[in-house]
Amino acid sequence: MKYNLVFKYRIYPSEGQKLLINKTFGCVRFIYNMILYIVNKIYEEIGENK
Structure with missing residues (x-):
């Protein structure tokens, strides 16, 4: 018998950790x-993907 095992986690970061998480995901x-912009420019100029 096959069944899926699921774990759910919830984090409660401090204010400093929230700031660091937001900065990280922003970067x-x-x-x-x-990178997406550069790849699109290359595709427009050359006409093929890398």
Whole structure:
């Protein structure tokens, strides 16, 4: 018999940890968007994906 085992976690960060989490995900989102922009520009110029 096969069944799935699930664990749910909830975190309660302090104010300093919330700030650090928001900064981290903000930087990650910025880098992702920059890479996506560069890849799209390359695709428009060359016409093929890397």
